[in-house]
Amino acid sequence: MSKKTNYSYIGIAFIILVFGIIFVPKIVDRITKGDVTRQESRTDYANEKTTKVSDLVFIPGVNGNKKVPEFSFTNQDGKTITNKDYEGKVYVIEFFFTTCPTICPRMNQNLVKIQNEFKDFENFGVASFTINPEHDTPEVLKAYAKAYGITNSNWNLLTGEKDAIYKLxxxxxxxxxxxxxxxxxxxxxxxxxxxxxxxGFIRSRKDEAGNPIIYYEGITSEEEQVNDEGQKEQISDLKEDIKKLLNE
Structure with a gap:
């Protein structure tokens, strides 16, 4: 092998060494900071959203974690709604009646505020079951929905057979x-x-003792901050937990 050839190999090796010293650390640094992403035809991993299981607990039942029982009732538009219509959705359940003179107006004012906060989420809803179905016909429920500003297409005000509602x-x-x-x-x-x-599972956060709260007090508003017994309102907690479930 000639001296000229040896010098050529030495020159190439030197260039590779310099490249490694100068550029490799920069590339590694960019990858570490997330500046470099894999570009593949099937997806852009840099923009891909990840989901995770939240810290909200399941509620133990007789046969495993407690789920919404099967139901079938009529909503304010005269349409039959079942628990299947809520599959894939996060939703809140309440029992009320339209002529309620005490807590129902406050509960539904709170729910309307929640509705408005999650107006951009197509997989959020509410199921409101009337406990006075003899009076609360679909027509009455539709007028009630209009009066309260209920606009979410997944918010069904439901009426039907009284015994079935009370059993639920x-x-x-x-x-x-x-x-x-x-x-x-x-x-x-x-x-x-x-x-x-x-x-379709009932979920909740834990209390300070580590036990599920199971339900959220729906009467006291965020503005009131505490109820008559001095307990903190839970509407803000409910909003936080809805967000968690929407991200699961």
Whole structure:
């Protein structure tokens, strides 16, 4: 091999060495900072959104984690709505009646604010079951929805057979509802909301002791901050937890 050839090899080796010293650390640094991404025809990984399971807990039931029972009722537009219509959606459940003179207006004012905050999410909804179906026909529910500014297409105000609704409330969700002629309005019910994930499971955050709160108090507004007993409002908690489930 000639001296000239040796010098050529030495020159090439020197250039490779210089390249490695100067440019490789910069490339590694860019990759570390996320400036360099793989470009493939199937996707752009830099813009891909990731989902993860939130810290919200499942509620233990008799046969595993508690799910929404099957139901089938009629909404404010006269359309049959079942639990299947909410598959793939995060939604809030309440029991109410349109002539309620006490807690229902406050509950639904809070829900309308939640509706407006999540107006850009097509997979968010509400299911409101009337406990006075004899009065609350689809026509009455439609007028109620208009009066309260209910615009979310996934917010169904549902009416149907009274026994089925009461069974759903008291046995399906353990959210108390009853007819009582001795109370104002003739009916009494819980002011709680239940939060449901995309797979139909009831979910909630934990309390300070590490136990599921199960339900969210729906009467006290964020503006009021605390209820009559001095307990913190839970609408802000509910909003945070809806966001978590939407990202799962």
């Amino acid at each position: 409330a008291n046995e399906g969700f353990y959210i108390y509802a009853a007819e009582n002629k001795n109370v104002e309005g003739g009916f009494e019910h819980s002011g709680n909301f239940a939060l449901i994930d995309k797979n």
